[in-house]
Amino acid sequence: QVQLMESGGGVVQPGRSLRLSCAASGFTFRNYAMHWVRQAPGKGLEWVAVISYDGRNEYYADSVKGRFTVSRDNSKNTLYLQMNSLRAEDAAVYYCAREGGERTFDIWGQGTMVTVSS
Protein backbone atom coordinates (compact mmCIF):
# COMPACT_ATOMS: atom_id res chain seq x y z
CA GLN A 1 0.00 0.00 0.00
CA VAL A 2 0.98 3.64 -0.25
CA GLN A 3 3.39 4.34 2.56
CA LEU A 4 6.00 6.78 3.82
CA MET A 5 8.41 5.85 6.57
CA GLU A 6 10.74 8.31 8.25
CA SER A 7 13.96 7.45 10.04
CA GLY A 8 17.04 9.15 11.41
CA GLY A 9 15.63 11.01 14.38
CA GLY A 10 17.34 11.04 17.73
CA VAL A 11 19.01 13.17 20.36
CA VAL A 12 21.53 15.71 19.14
CA GLN A 13 23.42 18.53 20.80
CA PRO A 14 22.76 22.15 19.83
CA GLY A 15 24.86 23.19 16.87
CA ARG A 16 25.26 19.65 15.56
CA SER A 17 23.76 18.02 12.47
CA LEU A 18 21.31 15.26 11.71
CA ARG A 19 19.94 13.75 8.50
CA LEU A 20 16.42 12.42 8.27
CA SER A 21 15.25 9.98 5.62
CA CYS A 22 11.81 9.15 4.31
CA ALA A 23 11.34 5.94 2.36
CA ALA A 24 8.40 5.84 -0.03
CA SER A 25 6.58 2.77 -1.29
CA GLY A 26 3.37 1.86 -3.08
CA PHE A 27 3.38 4.79 -5.50
CA THR A 28 5.54 6.35 -8.22
CA PHE A 29 7.73 8.52 -6.01
CA ARG A 30 9.36 10.43 -8.86
CA ASN A 31 6.00 11.89 -9.92
CA TYR A 32 5.33 13.77 -6.68
CA ALA A 33 6.61 16.81 -4.87
CA MET A 34 7.47 15.98 -1.27
CA HIS A 35 7.36 18.01 1.93
CA TRP A 36 8.68 18.01 5.45
CA VAL A 37 6.36 19.19 8.22
CA ARG A 38 7.26 19.33 11.90
CA GLN A 39 5.39 19.43 15.17
CA ALA A 40 7.02 20.56 18.39
CA PRO A 41 5.84 18.76 21.54
CA GLY A 42 2.29 19.80 22.35
CA LYS A 43 2.21 22.29 19.48
CA GLY A 44 0.69 22.61 16.04
CA LEU A 45 1.94 21.77 12.58
CA GLU A 46 4.69 23.80 10.92
CA TRP A 47 5.63 23.40 7.29
CA VAL A 48 9.41 23.08 6.88
CA ALA A 49 10.42 22.42 3.29
CA VAL A 50 9.34 21.15 -0.11
CA ILE A 51 11.17 19.66 -3.06
CA SER A 52 9.75 19.32 -6.55
CA TYR A 53 9.19 15.93 -8.14
CA ASP A 54 12.45 16.17 -10.09
CA GLY A 55 14.50 17.76 -7.33
CA ARG A 56 15.08 20.97 -9.27
CA ASN A 57 13.15 23.28 -6.98
CA GLU A 58 13.25 23.64 -3.21
CA TYR A 59 11.58 26.02 -0.81
CA TYR A 60 12.05 26.47 2.92
CA ALA A 61 10.39 28.03 5.90
CA ASP A 62 12.21 31.14 7.07
CA SER A 63 12.90 29.41 10.40
CA VAL A 64 15.14 26.81 8.74
CA LYS A 65 16.42 28.59 5.64
CA GLY A 66 20.19 28.36 5.34
CA ARG A 67 20.41 25.55 7.91
CA PHE A 68 18.25 22.76 6.44
CA THR A 69 18.52 21.18 3.00
CA VAL A 70 15.91 18.95 1.41
CA SER A 71 16.93 16.48 -1.27
CA ARG A 72 15.69 13.32 -2.90
CA ASP A 73 16.96 10.23 -4.67
CA ASN A 74 14.29 9.08 -7.08
CA SER A 75 16.24 5.93 -7.87
CA LYS A 76 15.94 4.94 -4.21
CA ASN A 77 12.44 6.33 -3.61
CA THR A 78 13.83 8.30 -0.70
CA LEU A 79 13.48 11.85 0.57
CA TYR A 80 16.03 13.47 2.86
CA LEU A 81 16.30 16.40 5.22
CA GLN A 82 19.80 17.50 6.19
CA MET A 83 19.59 19.58 9.35
CA ASN A 84 22.64 21.60 10.34
CA SER A 85 23.27 24.03 13.19
CA LEU A 86 20.41 22.57 15.15
CA ARG A 87 18.73 24.66 17.82
CA ALA A 88 16.55 23.83 20.78
CA GLU A 89 13.56 25.16 18.88
CA ASP A 90 14.09 22.59 16.12
CA ALA A 91 13.05 19.81 18.50
CA ALA A 92 9.94 18.21 17.06
CA VAL A 93 8.40 15.24 15.37
CA TYR A 94 9.30 15.51 11.70
CA TYR A 95 6.85 14.17 9.17
CA CYS A 96 7.38 13.66 5.47
CA ALA A 97 4.30 14.13 3.35
CA ARG A 98 3.35 13.64 -0.26
CA GLU A 99 1.89 16.56 -2.13
CA GLY A 100 -1.28 15.46 -3.82
CA GLY A 101 -2.88 16.92 -6.91
CA GLU A 102 -4.34 19.86 -5.04
CA ARG A 103 -1.07 20.87 -3.37
CA THR A 104 -2.38 19.37 -0.17
CA PHE A 105 -0.60 16.69 1.82
CA ASP A 106 -2.46 13.50 1.06
CA ILE A 107 -0.07 10.91 2.48
CA TRP A 108 1.97 11.29 5.67
CA GLY A 109 4.64 9.20 7.33
CA GLN A 110 4.41 8.23 10.98
CA GLY A 111 7.04 10.78 11.97
CA THR A 112 10.49 10.70 13.54
CA MET A 113 11.37 12.54 16.73
CA VAL A 114 14.27 14.96 16.92
CA THR A 115 15.44 16.11 20.33
CA VAL A 116 18.00 18.90 20.60
CA SER A 117 19.62 18.93 24.00
CA SER A 118 23.03 19.26 25.56
Add this chain to the structure above:
Amino acid sequence: EIVMTQSPATLSVSPGERATLSCRASQSVSSDLAWYQQKPGQAPRLLIYGASTRATGIPARFSGSGSGTEFTLTISRLQSEDFAVYYCQQYKNWPPWTFGQGTKLEIK
Protein backbone atom coordinates in the same frame (compact mmCIF):
# COMPACT_ATOMS: atom_id res chain seq x y z
CA GLU B 1 2.64 35.01 4.67
CA ILE B 2 -1.00 34.09 5.14
CA VAL B 3 -1.94 33.59 8.78
CA MET B 4 -4.61 31.02 9.55
CA THR B 5 -6.64 31.40 12.74
CA GLN B 6 -8.88 28.66 14.08
CA SER B 7 -11.66 28.90 16.64
CA PRO B 8 -12.42 27.78 19.19
CA ALA B 9 -9.19 26.35 20.58
CA THR B 10 -11.19 23.62 22.30
CA LEU B 11 -14.71 22.45 21.51
CA SER B 12 -16.66 20.14 23.80
CA VAL B 13 -19.46 18.21 22.12
CA SER B 14 -21.43 15.11 23.00
CA PRO B 15 -21.34 12.01 20.81
CA GLY B 16 -24.15 12.03 18.28
CA GLU B 17 -24.28 15.81 18.13
CA ARG B 18 -22.91 18.20 15.52
CA ALA B 19 -19.57 20.01 15.74
CA THR B 20 -18.75 23.20 13.88
CA LEU B 21 -15.14 24.34 13.62
CA SER B 22 -14.03 27.65 12.14
CA CYS B 23 -10.96 28.81 10.26
CA ARG B 24 -10.13 32.32 9.12
CA ALA B 25 -7.41 33.41 6.71
CA SER B 26 -5.63 36.76 6.98
CA GLN B 27 -6.25 37.29 3.26
CA SER B 28 -8.28 35.52 0.62
CA VAL B 29 -7.22 31.97 -0.21
CA SER B 30 -10.16 31.42 -2.59
CA SER B 31 -11.05 27.76 -2.06
CA ASP B 32 -7.46 26.58 -1.55
CA LEU B 33 -8.17 25.37 1.94
CA ALA B 34 -7.68 21.91 3.45
CA TRP B 35 -8.65 20.32 6.74
CA TYR B 36 -6.66 17.63 8.55
CA GLN B 37 -7.48 15.41 11.49
CA GLN B 38 -4.82 14.34 13.97
CA LYS B 39 -5.31 11.80 16.73
CA PRO B 40 -2.85 11.45 19.63
CA GLY B 41 0.37 9.77 18.58
CA GLN B 42 -0.65 9.67 14.93
CA ALA B 43 0.19 11.59 11.81
CA PRO B 44 -2.33 14.06 10.42
CA ARG B 45 -4.86 12.76 7.91
CA LEU B 46 -6.28 14.77 5.02
CA LEU B 47 -10.03 15.19 5.37
CA ILE B 48 -11.09 17.99 3.04
CA TYR B 49 -9.47 19.87 0.18
CA GLY B 50 -10.74 22.62 -2.08
CA ALA B 51 -12.64 23.85 0.99
CA SER B 52 -15.43 21.33 0.48
CA THR B 53 -14.24 18.15 -1.28
CA ARG B 54 -13.83 15.10 0.91
CA ALA B 55 -10.59 13.18 0.48
CA THR B 56 -10.68 9.52 -0.43
CA GLY B 57 -12.31 7.36 2.21
CA ILE B 58 -13.57 10.22 4.38
CA PRO B 59 -17.09 9.64 5.69
CA ALA B 60 -19.94 11.85 4.52
CA ARG B 61 -20.53 13.17 8.04
CA PHE B 62 -17.50 15.42 7.43
CA SER B 63 -18.29 18.49 5.36
CA GLY B 64 -16.46 21.69 4.57
CA SER B 65 -17.70 25.05 3.41
CA GLY B 66 -16.57 28.60 2.81
CA SER B 67 -14.37 30.57 0.48
CA GLY B 68 -12.20 33.64 0.59
CA THR B 69 -11.29 34.12 4.24
CA GLU B 70 -13.95 32.25 6.21
CA PHE B 71 -14.23 28.48 6.37
CA THR B 72 -16.11 25.89 8.37
CA LEU B 73 -15.65 22.20 9.03
CA THR B 74 -18.83 20.48 10.17
CA ILE B 75 -18.98 17.02 11.63
CA SER B 76 -22.52 15.76 11.93
CA ARG B 77 -23.46 12.99 14.35
CA LEU B 78 -20.13 12.79 16.14
CA GLN B 79 -18.68 9.35 16.68
CA SER B 80 -16.12 8.40 19.29
CA GLU B 81 -13.34 8.19 16.69
CA ASP B 82 -13.93 11.81 15.64
CA PHE B 83 -12.56 13.29 18.85
CA ALA B 84 -9.18 14.63 17.79
CA VAL B 85 -7.36 17.83 16.84
CA TYR B 86 -8.32 19.46 13.54
CA TYR B 87 -6.11 21.78 11.51
CA CYS B 88 -6.92 23.99 8.56
CA GLN B 89 -4.24 24.76 5.97
CA GLN B 90 -4.04 27.17 3.07
CA TYR B 91 -2.26 26.32 -0.14
CA LYS B 92 -3.19 29.41 -2.16
CA ASN B 93 -0.01 31.38 -1.59
CA TRP B 94 3.10 29.35 -1.08
CA PRO B 95 5.69 29.11 0.23
CA PRO B 96 5.00 28.82 3.01
CA TRP B 97 2.08 26.44 3.31
CA THR B 98 0.48 27.61 6.56
CA PHE B 99 -1.64 25.84 9.13
CA GLY B 100 -4.01 27.10 11.76
CA GLN B 101 -3.11 26.44 15.37
CA GLY B 102 -5.67 23.65 15.65
CA THR B 103 -8.99 23.00 17.34
CA LYS B 104 -9.19 20.21 19.87
CA LEU B 105 -12.55 18.44 19.69
CA GLU B 106 -13.23 16.75 23.00
CA ILE B 107 -16.00 14.66 24.43
CA LYS B 108 -18.51 16.58 26.52
